[in-house]
Amino acid sequence: MKLKQILMATALTLAPIGAAAECSIEGTGEVNVISNFFEALEVLANEMKTCGNDGLIIDTKLTTDHKEETSKAFTAATSPFDAAAVANSSITLLQAKGQLRPLNDLVEKYRDKYNIEDGMLIKFGDDVAAIAFMVNAQHLFFRKDIFEEHGVAVPTTWDELLVAGEKLKAAGIEHPYGAAFGNSWELANEYVNLLLANGGTLFDPATSESTFETPEAIAALKMMGKLYKFMSPNAMSMDFGDVKRQLQQGDVAMAILWGNEASAMDDENESTVVGKIGFAAAPAMAAGGAPASTFWWDGYVIPKNLDGDPDLTFQVLMHAMREETVKANNDITLWIRSAYEPGEYTTAITDTVVNGAPPYPMNPQASLAHGALGENIADFIVGKESAEESLADATKAYRAAAKEQGLLK
Amino acid sequence: MRRSTFFSFVAPSVMSMLILIALPLVAIIYLSLHQSYTQMEIKEVKTEVPLFGGKTREVIRNVPQPVLDDNGNGIQVWEYVGAQNLKNAIDTEGLSAAFKADQELETPRSFIKALFDEVRDVDFWSALEFTLIYTFLTTPIIIILGFGLALATNRLTERLRGPVVFVTLLPMIVTPVVSSLAVYWLFVDGGVIAASLEAMGIGKFYFLADQFTIRAVIVAYGVWYAAPFAFIILYAGLQTVPDDPIEAAIIDGASPWQRVRYIVIPHLSPLFAVIALIHIMDSYRVFEPILVFGSRVFANSVQYLTYYTLVFEDNIHKAAAYAILTVLGVIVLLIPIMIKTFKDQKAGK
Numbered sequence: 145m146k147l148k149q150i151l152m153a154t155a156l157t158l159a160p161i162g163a164a165a166e167c168s169i170e171g172t173g174e175v176n177v178i179s180n181f182f183e184a185l186e187v188l189a190n191e192m193k194t195c196g197n198d199g200l201i202i203d204t205k206l207t208t209d210h211k212e213e214t215s216k217a218f219t220a221a222t223s224p225f226d227a228a229a230v231a232n233s234s235i236t237l238l239q240a241k242g243q244l245r246p247l248n249d250l251v252e253k254y255r256d257k258y259n260i261e262d263g264m265l266i267k268f269g270d271d272v273a274a275i276a277f278m279v280n281a282q283h284l285f286f287r288k289d290i291f292e293e294h295g296v297a298v299p300t301t302w303d304e305l306l307v308a309g310e311k312l313k314a315a316g317i318e319h320p321y322g323a324a325f326g327n328s329w330e331l332a333n334e335y336v337n338l339l340l341a342n343g344g345t346l347f348d349p350a351t352s353e354s355t356f357e358t359p360e361a362i363a364a365l366k367m368m369g370k371l372y373k374f375m376s377p378n379a380m381s382m383d384f385g386d387v388k389r390q391l392q393q394g395d396v397a398m399a400i401l402w403g404n405e406a407s408a409m410d411d412e413n414e415s416t417v418v419g420k421i422g423f424a425a426a427p428a429m430a431a432g433g434a435p436a437s438t439f440w441w442d443g444y445v446i447p448k449n450l451d452g453d454p455d456l457t458f459q460v461l462m463h464a465m466r467e468e469t470v471k472a473n474n475d476i477t478l479w480i481r482s483a484y485e486p487g488e489y490t491t492a493i494t495d496t497v498v499n500g501a502p503p504y505p506m507n508p509q510a511s512l513a514h515g516a517l518g519e520n521i522a523d524f525i526v527g528k529e530s531a532e533e534s535l536a537d538a539t540k541a542y543r544a545a546a547k548e549q550g551l552l553k
Numbered sequence: 554m555r556r557s558t559f560f561s562f563v564a565p566s567v568m569s570m571l572i573l574i575a576l577p578l579v580a581i582i583y584l585s586l587h588q589s590y591t592q593m594e595i596k597e598v599k600t601e602v603p604l605f606g607g608k609t610r611e612v613i614r615n616v617p618q619p620v621l622d623d624n625g626n627g628i629q630v631w632e633y634v635g636a637q638n639l640k641n642a643i644d645t646e647g648l649s650a651a652f653k654a655d656q657e658l659e660t661p662r663s664f665i666k667a668l669f670d671e672v673r674d675v676d677f678w679s680a681l682e683f684t685l686i687y688t689f690l691t692t693p694i695i696i697i698l699g700f701g702l703a704l705a706t707n708r709l710t711e712r713l714r715g716p717v718v719f720v721t722l723l724p725m726i727v728t729p730v731v732s733s734l735a736v737y738w739l740f741v742d743g744g745v746i747a748a749s750l751e752a753m754g755i756g757k758f759y760f761l762a763d764q765f766t767i768r769a770v771i772v773a774y775g776v777w778y779a780a781p782f783a784f785i786i787l788y789a790g791l792q793t794v795p796d797d798p799i800e801a802a803i804i805d806g807a808s809p810w811q812r813v814r815y816i817v818i819p820h821l822s823p824l825f826a827v828i829a830l831i832h833i834m835d836s837y838r839v840f841e842p843i844l845v846f847g848s849r850v851f852a853n854s855v856q857y858l859t860y861y862t863l864v865f866e867d868n869i870h871k872a873a874a875y876a877i878l879t880v881l882g883v884i885v886l887l888i889p890i891m892i893k894t895f896k897d898q899k900a901g902k
Binding site: 209211212215232236237239240241242243262263264265266267268269276279319326327328329349350352376377378380381382383386390393395439441480497503506507508509512515518519522523525526528540541544545548549550551 | 588590591592593595598599600601602603604608609610612614615616617618619621626627630641647676737740741742743759760761762763767846847849850851861863864865866867868870871
C-alpha cells in the first residue's frame with residue numbers, strides 16, 4: 145500500500161535539489177536503473193541523470209513495484225535494467241539465484257576515482273555483490289511536550305512502553321501509540337523486530353524449516369496484541385505513511401517509524417508538531433537487551449544478464465554516490481560515506497544500531513517467512529484467532545512457498 | 554455470401570481473439586501446470602554489512618547458494634507438476650483438515666458453524682467469501698440505482714441533461730486506485746466523514762476497525778464506482794423506448810409506475826442482462842479497494858491473492874493457478890445469465 149506514498153510524494157517532491165556538478169563519464173550507450181521510491185533514491189536518480197548527454201542515455205525508473213520488476217528482469221535472458229537498487233531483504237533471492245555480477249574488478253578499477261570506501265561494499269564471501277549508500281532503522285518517535293506534561297519517561301523496554309501507554313490513556317490521550325500495522329509487509333516487519341529482540345528466529349538456517357511456533361514467537365506476537373489496544377482502532381488499515389501523518393498531526397504521542405522520516409517531523413509545510421518530537425532508540429524486549437529493530441542498508445547491484453555496459457553503468461552509479469551528493473543532501477538520510485555529518489535526526493538510528501539491533505536477516509528464507517507472517521498474524525491481533533493458531537497458519541503458508549521455491553523438500 | 558468471403562471478413566476478429574484472449578489463457582494454463590525455481594544448496598557464507606562511519610559488521614551464516622553448471626550459471630529447474638498448483642491454491646489439504654477437525658461436535662448447527670470458521674481460515678476460501686459478497690450485493694444495487702438515475706435524468710429538461718450525465722459519470726472516469734484512495738481518506742482517522750460525525754456530536758466512528766464496517770465501506774465504494782456504468786447504458790436504452798405504447802398506456806389510464814413496470818422494464822430487459830453480465834465479471838475481480846484499504850484480515854479478494862502470490866511469494870505458477878480460478882469463478886457466475894440470454898434469443902426467433 146505504498147501507493148499512498150507515491151501519490152503524496154509525487155505531489156510534494158517533484159523538485160528535489162541536485163548537487164549540480166559536472167559528470168565526466170566518457171562512453172556511449174544506454175544505462176537503465178530501477179529502484180524503489182523514496183527521497184534518497186530520488187536524489188541519486190537525479191544525480192545519475194546529470195551524466196546523460198547526446199551519446200549516453202540515462203534512464204531511471206523509480207517504482208514501489210521495483211522488487212517484482214527486478215526479479216523478472218534479472219531472470220530473463222537479458223535484463224532491460226543495467227542496475228537495480230536493493231536492500232537487505234531484496235538482495236537475498238537475487239544473490240541466491242546467482243544473478244548478480246560480482247563487482248570486485250570495477251571496485252578496484254575505480255576505487256580511487258570515486259573514493260569507494262570499504263564500508264560501502266556488501267560482500268558475500270569474497271564477491272562484492274552490492275555497493276551500499278545508506279542505512280536505516282526503525283526507532284521510537286515521541287512527543288517531548290506530552291511526555292513532560294504527564295511525567296512519562298522515555299520507555300527503554302516494551303513493558304515500559306505499555307505502562308507509558310496506560311498512563312497517557314488515563315490522562316485522556318485516546319491513541320497513545322502508532323505503528324504500521326495496516327500493510328502486511330510492514331506488519332510483519334514490526335513483528336520481526338519484536339521476535340528477534342526476544343531471542344526468536346524465523347527459520348533454521350541448516351534446514352530452511354520455519355521456527356514460527358516457539359515461546360519467544362508467541363510472546364512477541366502477544367506483545368503486538370497488547371500494543372494494538374493503545375492504537376487507533378483503524379490501525380489495521382494504516383501503513384507507515386499514515387503513522388507519519390498521525391505523528392505530524394498530533395494524533396499519537398509515540399510511534400515506531402523509519403529513521404529517515406525524522407526530519408519530516410520538523411517540516412513546517414506538513415507538520416503541526418515542529419520541534420515537539422523527540423527520537424530514541426527502539427525499546428528492548430528485556431531491560432538491557434537489544435532494541436527491537438533491525439537495521440537495513442540500501443545499495444545498488446548490477447545483474448549478470450544486463451544488456452548495457454557494466455563499466456559504464458558502474459561509473460554512473462558511483463558518480464551519483466560521490467561525496468558531493470552526500471554533502472549536499474546530508475540531512476535526508478544516514479549516508480554510509482564518511483563525509484556524512486551525523487545530525488540530530490539520525491542519532492536515534494545510530495543508537496539503535498550501537499545498542500545491538502541486528503541487521504535484517506539476509507536470507508531468502510526470511511523474505512518468504514516475512515510474507516507468510518504478514519498475511520496471517522493479523523488474525524490474532526484483531527482477535528479472530530489465538531496467537532498459536534495464526535502462527536500455525538503462517539507456518540503452513542511458509543512451507544508451501546518455500547517448497548515452491550525449491551528451498552524445502 | 555460465399556464461404557471464402559465470409560472467412561476473410563471474420564479473419565481479423567478471429568485472429569485478434571486468438572492472440573489477445575486464447576493465447577494468454579493457454580499460457581496461464583501452461584504456467585499453472587509447471588513449477589520453476591533455481592536449484593540451491595545451503596552453504597556457509599561470510600557476509601559483511603555496513604554500519605556507518607566506515608564501520609562494518611561481519612556475519613557468518615548458512616545461506617542458500619545456487620548450484621552452478623559447467624559454465625558457472627545457475628541451474629534452472631522447470632518441472633511439470635500437474636494440478637499441484639491448483640490444489641495448493643484452493644488448499645485441498647486445509648479444506649479436508651477443516652472437515653476432519655470437527656467430527657466430535659455434537660449438534661449439526663455447531664458443526665456447521667465450526668466448519669465454516671475453519672474453511673474461512675483458508676486463504677482462498679476467505680477471499681472467495683468476500684468476493685462473492687461483494688459481487689452479489691453490488692450487482693442488484695447498481696442496477697436499481699442506475700435505473701432510478703436514468704429515469705430521473707430522462708425527465709430533466711434538455712439543457713440540464715448534459716451536465717447531469719457528465720457529473721454522474723465522474724466516479725467511472727476516475728482511476729479506481731485514485732478513487733479508492735479518496736474514499737479511504739474520507740474514512741480514516743481525521744478524514745472528512747469521521748471528523749464531521751465527531752463534530753456533529755454523533756461520536757467517534759472507526760469505519761476501518763472491524764469486519765462489518767470495512768466491508769460496508771468497500772461495497773458502498775463499489776456501488777458508487779459502478780452505478781454510473783448501469784446508468785449510462787440504461788439512459789441510452791430509455792431513448793429507444795417507443796412513444797406509441799406509452800401514449801396508449803396513458804390513454805388507458807396507466808399510472809407512471811405501471812408504465813415503467815409493463816412497458817419500460819420489458820423493453821430494457823436485454824440491457825439489464827448485459828449490465829449484470831459485465832458487472833459480475835468486473836466485481837469478481839475486485840482489487841483496488843482491497844489493496845488500498847489494507848485490511849486483508851477483514852476483506853480479501855481472489856484477485857488480490859493472485860497479486861499477492863506474484864509479488865510476495867514471487868511465484869508466477871501459483872499466481873497463474875489463482876488466475877484460472879478467477880476465470881472459472883466468473884464463468885460459473887455467468888452461466889445462469891448466459892442461459893437466460895440464450896433462451897430469450899431463441900424465443901425471439
